[in-house]
Amino acid sequence: xxxxxxxxxxxxxxxxxxxxxxxxxxxxxxxxxxxxxxxxxxxxxxxxxxxxxxxxxxxxxxxxxxxxxxxxxxxxxxxxxxxxxxxxxxxxxxxxxxxxxxxxxxxxxxxxxxxxxxxxxxxxxxxxxxxxxxxxxxxxxxxxxxxxxxxxxxxxxxxxxxxxxxxxxxxxxxxxxxxxxxxxxxxxxxxxxxxxxxxxxxxxxxxxxxxxxxxxxxxxxxxxxxxxxxxxxxxxxxxxxxxxxxxxxxxxxxxxxxxxxxxxxxxxxxxxxxxxxxxxxxxxxxxxxxxxxxxxxxxxxxxxxxxxxxxxxxxxxxxxxxxxxxxxxxxxxxxxxxx
Numbered sequence: 001x002x003x004x005x006x007x008x009x010x011x012x013x014x015x016x017x018x019x020x021x022x023x024x025x026x027x028x029x030x031x032x033x034x035x036x037x038x039x040x041x042x043x044x045x046x047x048x049x050x051x052x053x054x055x056x057x058x059x060x061x062x063x064x065x066x067x068x069x070x071x072x073x074x075x076x077x078x079x080x081x082x083x084x085x086x087x088x089x090x091x092x093x094x095x096x097x098x099x100x101x102x103x104x105x106x107x108x109x110x111x112x113x114x115x116x117x118x119x120x121x122x123x124x125x126x127x128x129x130x131x132x133x134x135x136x137x138x139x140x141x142x143x144x145x146x147x148x149x150x151x152x153x154x155x156x157x158x159x160x161x162x163x164x165x166x167x168x169x170x171x172x173x174x175x176x177x178x179x180x181x182x183x184x185x186x187x188x189x190x191x192x193x194x195x196x197x198x199x200x201x202x203x204x205x206x207x208x209x210x211x212x213x214x215x216x217x218x219x220x221x222x223x224x225x226x227x228x229x230x231x232x233x234x235x236x237x238x239x240x241x242x243x244x245x246x247x248x249x250x251x252x253x254x255x256x257x258x259x260x261x262x263x264x265x266x267x268x269x270x271x272x273x274x275x276x277x278x279x280x281x282x283x284x285x286x287x288x289x290x291x292x293x294x295x296x297x298x299x300x301x302x303x304x305x306x307x308x309x310x311x312x313x314x315x316x317x318x319x320x321x322x323x324x325x326x327x328x329x330x331x332x333x334x335x336x337x338x339x
Contacts (some may be wrong), residue, residue: 015064036138038075039110040068041103041161041318042082042124043095049219052184055082055124056224060229061242062088064125065101072120077128081106082124088245104198108174108190114167118142123161127225133212137164140205147202154210160199160308162213165287227247252292254299261303268310269336277302 014133041057042065049057055065062070065080066088073079077092083231084093096105107121118141120134141164148170150163174190177197181189210315217221229238240253261276261281269277281302285294 007166026107026169035076035116036074036118036120036164036205037114037116037216038072038078038120039107039114040072040080040091040122040123040124041106041110042080043099043106047218049222052218054083057153057216059127059216059222059225060238062245064127066245068124068126068129069142070241071126071131071134072122074114074134075120075133077114078126079110081110087308088127090236096191098191102193103195104174104177105190107170108178111167111170111174117167118164119167119170120164121161122163124217126162126212126214126218126236128214128228129162130212133162133209134164136160136209140207141166144205145203146205149205149207149215150199151209152206153213156208157211158199158204158206159215160195161215162209165202169202170198173198175316176201231234251295254292254296257296261299261306264303264306264310268306273306 001038056063058064059067065085068081069078069087069089069091073089078089079094080087081096082092083095083099094107094109096102110121111119122129122136137149137151148163148165151159151160155196177193178189181193206286214221214225216225228234236255240255243249244251244253258281259280262278266274267275281295281298284298286295288298290297
């Protein structure tokens with residue numbers, strides 16, 4: 001377990017396809033760096049979890065593996081070293097030979113499917129890893145001359161499986177380790193070697209992040225992660241992210257705009273109008289094939305309508321707002337044909 005200290009608020013499954021890779025993704029505008037690849041190590045034995053399928057355990061309704069894949073969504077190619085399984089995002093599958101050969105053997109197997117100079121290397125048990133932490137690692141790597149940038153946990157310990165590396169440095173040191181063990185060694189030369197044999201030979205930048213580096217090794221860790229995302233400062237963001245993944249929506253949602261709209265509809269019309277109105281806004285934006293701007297424009301129009309509705313109710317007086325038959329006892333009877 002990696003120690004964790006709480007801080008402030010920071011699908012459709014696809015069929016496994018061993019050779020299916022994610023298409024190229026351009027770097028974020030203004031990032032000033034080339035694209036990157038990602039290698040996710042997901043084949044551990046999970047002994048402290050009683051042999052449970054750790055990458056498939058759910059936190060906030062999403063499998064741990066899917067949460068990590070979402071954090072690396074900007075990668076040109078994402079390689080998962082494990083047996084293939086359904087995932088929320090397309091990946092390339094790889095396996096060390098023999099299976100269960102340890103993290104260095106798994107890393108070498110994943111690297112064979114990458115081509116970018118910068119490679120994000122992560123484990124599949126990081127419930128709080130998100131895009132900003134990945135970007136921070138890549139930016140630190142690009143800004144200096146070190147071989148890699150990794151996160152440290154709440155106790156200051158290195159977390160080499162939450163890191164960004166220069167692929168050339170990884171290949172160089174992995175090849176050196178393989179050569180050192182080749183003579184007289186039985187089986188694959190990297191099998192069973194600990195990660196520190198690799199990281200000890202690299203020049204590394206260290207970035208403290210107690211949340212993004214938190215990993216789930218025990219059931220207590222899983223319980224801690226599940227409790228944290230239900231804290232007040234996290235639950236809405238977590239829910240929106242999970243819902244978008246489940247529905248296959250890749251859209252930045254301005255939750256404040258939608259919550260303000262729901263408030264206006266509930267107060268100005270009726271409480272059930274809140275969820276119905278936000279649904280209609282989403283539907284309208286989808287029909288327009290728009291992005292965040294279309295959602296914002298539809299929400300603006302609906303909010304203005306709700307305010308006009310509320311103003312009319314206020315002008316009519318409390319009795320009329322409640323819709324009672326004697327709302328205006330002194331009014332002249334309606335003599336229109338359809339009255």
